[in-house]
Amino acid sequence: MSEQASNQRIYSRIAGTGSYLPEKVLTNDDLAKIVDTSDEWITSRTGIRQRHVAAEGETTGDLAYHAAVRAMEAAGVxxxxxxxxxxxxxxxxxxxxxxxxxxxxxxxxxxCPAFDVNAACSGFVYALSVADKFIRTGSAKTVLVVGAETLTRMVDWSERTTCVLFGDGAGAVVLKADTETGILSTHLHADGGKKELLWNPVGVSTGFKENEKNAGVRIRMAGSEVFKYAVKALDAIVDETLEANSLDRHDLDWLIPHQANLRIIEATARRLDMPMERVIVTVDKHGNTSSGSVPLALDEAIRSGKVERGQLLLLEAFGGGFTWGSALLRY
Structure with missing residues (x-):
């Protein structure tokens, strides 16, 4: 290898994407039959119209496998x-x-090494950042990054403010080391002091009390507080990401956000002065799939032909922890 070649900067470049959604679809009207809600109530507050639900016996690993196979096929790996x-x-x-x-x-x-990253809804962005570091340091050349969830297994179906939000799904990307520009930077943050605003209090070492209200593996969320914090945190990380790369918000071709709530997505788009036509939105079809949401949206955007090679993409997410993160990349 020549000295010039050895000094070339190595990037993590997306070689292929894939996704998978369970067959069963649960619409807002379906939910209205089991909890006090309506399609109008859910749609007006969240933008969600339906979500996918894993079948009995279908696991997070099953969803991840199908998404991974599709990403590997797309990458030719x-x-x-x-x-x-x-x-x-x-x-x-x-x-x-x-x-x-x-x-x-x-x-x-x-x-090869294989491990999980638990950063709630920011899990895929965190995982992508970790994978990028492995490639940049020369520790890996081909990395499979997956975000997969079966969140409907931990919702309280009697709690209308939370059960309407979540769905199941998985997305995956294959990253390859390349001298062509790929991931430009990733930015990660957390604030564990806000844990009780969005959390699941059950764990191996803490357990739960049988007489506790809603005891069990259940998502608990203070919706309005999460909304306010998420908007501010995502505003700040957008600025941080652009400044780190000496870019202007108008340089971006696409925003691919975590699909939690349409109002949060719209608020971030306004901050970027970006029309919604340049924002990938799947929350209406998928609901909040946590770690699966960003790679699901990315795969749909690429396979639909919206996102093209050479375009500049901003990925961002916010989740329980609190955790939040972003990734700027040239596709």
Whole structure:
């Protein structure tokens, strides 16, 4: 290798994307039959019209597998070529081994490192950032990054303010080391002091009291407080990301945000002075799929032909923890 070649900067470039949604679709009208709500109430407040629900026996790992296979096919990559698997999820199949390890075995990519990242709805962006660091340091050349969730397994179907929000799904990307521009930068933040505004209080070491109200694996959220904090945090990280790359907001071709609430997406778009025609929105069809949301939206945008090679994309997410993050990349 020549000295000039060895000094070239290495980027993480998206070689392929894939996604998977469970077959079952639960519409707002379906929900209105089991909880006190309506299509108008849900749509006006969230933008969500339907969500997908995993079938009985269908796991996060199942969704991740199908998304991963599609991403690998799109990238033209065999399992033997994968150097690392990073999987973002807050709904793992089992406590351990990690869902990434289970996925690795199922794909036949045995031998490479594989681990989960739990950053709630920011899980995929966190996982993407970790994978990017491995590639930039030369520790990996081909990385499978997945965001997958079965959030409907932890919703309280009697709580109308939360059960209407979440859905199941998975998305994946294959990153490859390349001298062509790919991921330009990633930015991650967290604030554990706000944990009780959006959390699931059940854990292995803490457990739960049987007589506690709504005891069990259930999402609890203070919606209005989360909304306010999310808008401010995403505003700040947008500025941070653009400043770090000496770019103007008008340089962006697409915003691909976490699909939690249409009003939060619209607020971020206004901050960027970006028309909604340049924002990828899937929340109406998918609901909030947590770690699955950004890669699901990315895959749909690419496969639909909206996102084209050479365009500049801003990915961002906000989730329980609180956690939030962004990734700026040239597709």
């Amino acid at each position: 065999e399992a033997s070529e994968i150097d690392l698997i990073v999987l973002g999820t807050t709904t793992p199949d089992i406590v351990f081994p990690s869902t990434a390890c289970l996925l690795q075995h199922r794909l036949g990519a045995n031998g």
